[in-house]
Amino acid sequence: MDWSGQRVLVTGGAGFLGANLCHALAGRGAKVTALDGFLFGGGANPTNLDGADVELVRGDIRDIDLRPLCEGAAVIFNLAAQTSHMGGQADPLADIAVNAVAQVRLIQAAREAAPDAIVVHASTRQFYGRVEKLPVDESQPVAPPDANGVSKFAGEQYWMLEHRVRQRPVVSLRLTNCYGPRLRIRDARQTFLGIWIRCVLEDKPFEVWGGEQLRDLTYVDDVTNAFLAAAETPSCHGGIYNIGGSPPASLHDLAELMVRLSGGKAHYTTREFPADRARIDIGSYHADDSAFRAASGWRPMTGLEEGIAKTLDWYRPRLKDYL
Numbered sequence: 001m002d003w004s005g006q007r008v009l010v011t012g013g014a015g016f017l018g019a020n021l022c023h024a025l026a027g028r029g030a031k032v033t034a035l036d037g038f039l040f041g042g043g044a045n046p047t048n049l050d051g052a053d054v055e056l057v058r059g060d061i062r063d064i065d066l067r068p069l070c071e072g073a074a075v076i077f078n079l080a081a082q083t084s085h086m087g088g089q090a091d092p093l094a095d096i097a098v099n100a101v102a103q104v105r106l107i108q109a110a111r112e113a114a115p116d117a118i119v120v121h122a123s124t125r126q127f128y129g130r131v132e133k134l135p136v137d138e139s140q141p142v143a144p145p146d147a148n149g150v151s152k153f154a155g156e157q158y159w160m161l162e163h164r165v166r167q168r169p170v171v172s173l174r175l176t177n178c179y180g181p182r183l184r185i186r187d188a189r190q191t192f193l194g195i196w197i198r199c200v201l202e203d204k205p206f207e208v209w210g211g212e213q214l215r216d217l218t219y220v221d222d223v224t225n226a227f228l229a230a231a232e233t234p235s236c237h238g239g240i241y242n243i244g245g246s247p248p249a250s251l252h253d254l255a256e257l258m259v260r261l262s263g264g265k266a267h268y269t270t271r272e273f274p275a276d277r278a279r280i281d282i283g284s285y286h287a288d289d290s291a292f293r294a295a296s297g298w299r300p301m302t303g304l305e306e307g308i309a310k311t312l313d314w315y316r317p318r319l320k321d322y323l
């Protein structure tokens, strides 16, 4: 696909994954509009879009008129979401307002203003819940462990309905934990890795909760490439795909890797999961993403060690912008 001159809307475009995608699209010559409501506690950061030729619209998908933003879009990358699991538990109505109700607003606006636009929706592995069989493919039953999983599943399903009933080309990517430049590292609100990275860079100890859980982390450039490939590959349209990353590693393995990459300076303690988190924890997860690999030719290119090293290097000169 030639992105040059294509109008593209990225919702959640000032957040972690959205901003990285905006940089990639602008670099390919697309005319990018990033819509972001800078939600409290989310990953939005004004500096995330520094250096990218992108129009930033500050607005909330719950109430902004979405039609002018959709007008003429060839592709809509839909990443805006309430992403906090604890936040969703604390206020499920606010969570569903963004992740499900506002998705229907966007669907309706796109029907009027961008009837032919391809939509790539950012979905999540979260709603598989605690799985019994690893790796997890798309046939795994959905059993959301928390309110955020319910709302994200609803949002995805509204988009897939739009494909089935109105033939809109929609692809849903069920992402695993992603990491890399532009991740929120101020605190633990955007994965445990955010706060680990901050602690390593500030020479402070970080906490590992549990430690045996397996994760397959995706480096952000690989996520960006998956979004682009999903839009570019017509045979993917109408599909739901798991996206994995590096081979599974336990949290302890990952913590040891952080220590090694810090030259032995970083250190951590291991503790039990806090009770409120344990209730919604999904245990171990790693994806079977062979369906997306086969359909699109995509595969993750960045190994864990390389990805963590690149991430730490990226933040060192920019740390103050992310605290």
Ligand SMILES: NC(=O)c1ccc[n+]([C@@H]2O[C@H](COP(=O)([O-])OP(=O)(O)OC[C@H]3O[C@@H](n4cnc5c(N)ncnc54)[C@H](O)[C@@H]3O)[C@@H](O)[C@H]2O)c1
Binding pocket: 011, 012, 013, 014, 015, 016, 017, 018, 035, 036, 037, 038, 039, 042, 043, 044, 045, 059, 060, 061, 062, 078, 079, 080, 081, 082, 083, 098, 102, 122, 123, 124, 125, 152, 174, 175, 176, 177, 178, 179, 184, 190, 191
């Ligand atoms: N990062 C991951 O590991 C991961 C894993 C699974 C799924 N996802 C999905 O990927 C997408 C992007 O996640 P992210 O990690 O970049 O999170 P993020 O918080 O950095 O980005 C989401 C962005 O959406 C914006 N937003 C939220 N509600 C909005 C609203 N009502 N109106 C306008 N903007 C709003 C936020 O301000 C934020 O900038 C989300 O849909 C998330 O569910 C991410």
